[in-house]
Each structure stands twice: as structure tokens, then as C-alpha cells.
Amino acid sequence: MTNKTEISSLGEFKLIDHLTENFELKHESSKFGIGDDAAVLDFSNNKTVVTTDMLVEGIHFDLSYTPLIHLGYKSVAVNISDLYAMNATPQQITVSIAVSKRFSVEELDLFYEGIKLACDNYNVDLVGGDTTSSLTGFCISITAIGMAKEEEICYRNTAKPNELICVSGDLGAAYAGLQLLEREKRVFADNPKVQPDLEGYEYILERQLKPEARKDIFELFKSKNWIPSSMIDISDGLSSEVMHLCEKSGLGCQIFEDKIPVDYQTHKMAEELNMNSTIFALNGGEDYELLFTFPLDMHDELKECKGIKIIGHTCDISKGRQLVTRDNNEIELKAQGWKL
Numbered sequence: 001m002t003n004k005t006e007i008s009s010l011g012e013f014k015l016i017d018h019l020t021e022n023f024e025l026k027h028e029s030s031k032f033g034i035g036d037d038a039a040v041l042d043f044s045n046n047k048t049v050v051t052t053d054m055l056v057e058g059i060h061f062d063l064s065y066t067p068l069i070h071l072g073y074k075s076v077a078v079n080i081s082d083l084y085a086m087n088a089t090p091q092q093i094t095v096s097i098a099v100s101k102r103f104s105v106e107e108l109d110l111f112y113e114g115i116k117l118a119c120d121n122y123n124v125d126l127v128g129g130d131t132t133s134s135l136t137g138f139c140i141s142i143t144a145i146g147m148a149k150e151e152e153i154c155y156r157n158t159a160k161p162n163e164l165i166c167v168s169g170d171l172g173a174a175y176a177g178l179q180l181l182e183r184e185k186r187v188f189a190d191n192p193k194v195q196p197d198l199e200g201y202e203y204i205l206e207r208q209l210k211p212e213a214r215k216d217i218f219e220l221f222k223s224k225n226w227i228p229s230s231m232i233d234i235s236d237g238l239s240s241e242v243m244h245l246c247e248k249s250g251l252g253c254q255i256f257e258d259k260i261p262v263d264y265q266t267h268k269m270a271e272e273l274n275m276n277s278t279i280f281a282l283n284g285g286e287d288y289e290l291l292f293t294f295p296l297d298m299h300d301e302l303k304e305c306k307g308i309k310i311i312g313h314t315c316d317i318s319k320g321r322q323l324v325t326r327d328n329n330e331i332e333l334k335a336q337g338w339k340l
């Protein structure tokens, strides 16, 4: 980066004005956005759905290989994913950041460029936030607000026995991308002359660095007038999300290993690391895919949908929660600590 304007040269108020000047309000529900003590929202007859996520440098992201523009985009996308998991339409976000002196105005500009891209893509208004300093790292807290009719909202605790368990997209790719980035970081630390070798792995890198929330699946449900009987987004790996959904709904389940969607690049990365790609899918995390249930009679219609895979079914709690492996063994599902 050529220019490095110190944050202190602008001061807090000018900085906020500068970072937020390109954001316009798109929604009727955003009555007042940035510029007073609080934003004012109006959802008339709809319910308001609210979710927050916090991201801490060194814990949730590593700036040595994460471009700030992608980080801005991802910070919004992971919150929007939680709204889609409730079957709510995203409306507003607030963005709070803590930054140290080590960051320049230009770097924050890149972060906000990513935020703006996500606001445009997911059609949400930036209506507020907070800006403060930190001693060392970068911290981000984003709140996303959505709206839904009461009868449209999808909870985790409303799945029924003998329903289809489905997922969108493919799983384990973001974790595979993270493994690759961490490996190349170690190689670079040992020998800075070696250029990172990332060719052929573009998809898993994108899944790690610039994930998308499944707007398309949310819109597909809307267009078909389908409401899943329960839904959750996959942020901590398939295994723990299936467990959450079944625990909250008081059910057992069977998940079939050979039905779990895994991309070719994820397989390839797992193979290179002498690992099983099913483990990536079960325990990896950061997929931001949707996991949902539908009644059995939806089977044929769901099978026709691109981007949706039926991976198992719910059952009575007395039957337990199992993964049926490729060689037909039944393994008790666990939230973590997987071995096949």
C-alpha cells in the first residue's frame, strides 16, 4: 500500500463520515440511519429478527493472508447467513470496530469497500455502529437485522420425526481452504523466497476468504412458497449443527456419508494432507450453508433442486443420531472430535 494516512490525522468524527459517505439507505424500514444517537427502524406488521457476531484478529482471522476487502465482505455475509437461517429478509446492519494505531485510513477504506459490496449484494442498509481504539488487534462486531412474517420464521426446534434432512451447496471447502493457507504461511515463514502455491485451489480459497450467504436458496424457498420445518446455518461443521437441530427438536437422525456433498478441490486438499474429506465436512466449519428439514412427501421436488442435497432423515430419539458410513457402519454422531 503506497498511502498510509494515520487515523489520528482525521479524528473520530471525520473518520466515521469518511468511511460511511458512500452508503445510501435502500429500505422503507430504515427510517433514519447514521448521524444521530441511534437509528430508527419501522417493520410495520412484520417481526424483527436480530443477530450479532464478533470477529477478533488472531482468533477468527489472520491478516497475513486475509485481504481487508474480503474480511469486510465476510463479516457481513456471516451475519446475513444467520438471518437466512431464520428465513428472514435482511434489512439493516450496524458495524462496530476497534482499531489500533497500526492501521491506516486506507486500510479501513478497503475494509469498508468489502462491507459496501456485501450491503449491495445482500440488499441491506448500514444504519450505524461504533468506532473505538484498541491496543493491538482489530475487532469487528456486526449486528444484522431482518424481517419476517411470524408464520415464515424457521426455528431449530421444530423439526418432526421422519422428515428429510437437507443441505445446500457443499461442505468442508472453507476448512480445506484454511488448511491450505496455513500450510503456505508456514512454508513462507521458513523461506520467504518461496511463492505460495495456490493453483488449482481457487474454489476452496474463495470459500474460506470470501464466503457467501445462501441468498439463492432463501429466494428459491420464497419463490416456491416452501417453508422448511426447521433450519440452521452451518458455521461449526455439519456434525454439530445436525446435533443442535436434533437436540432442540428432541429427535434422532440418520445421516448418510455417501450423500454428504463435498467438492473435488476439498477432496484433493484432504488427500494431500492424508485426511478424510468427510471429517472436513463434519467438523470443519465456516461453510455458511443452510441445513433444513422438510416433510417426506417433498422428496421428489427437493431432488429436482440444484444446490440442495438430501443427506438423511430425522427419526424418534430412541433410535439415536447416526452417521451411516460408506461401508454401512453406523457411528454415533458427535458434536466434535471425529474419527472414522
Ligand code: ADP
Residues within 6 Å of the ligand: 016, 020, 033, 034, 035, 036, 037, 038, 039, 095, 096, 097, 126, 127, 128, 129, 130, 131
Ligand atoms: P455516539 O457517541 O452516540 O456513540 P458516535 O459518534 O459513535 O455516536 O457515532 C455517530 C454516528 O455514526 C452514529 O449514527 C453511529 O451509529 C455511526 N457510527 C459510528 N461508528 C460507525 C462505524 N464504524 N460504522 C458505521 N457507523 C458508525
Ligand code: MG
Residues within 6 Å of the ligand: 129, 130, 131
Ligand atoms: Mg459511539
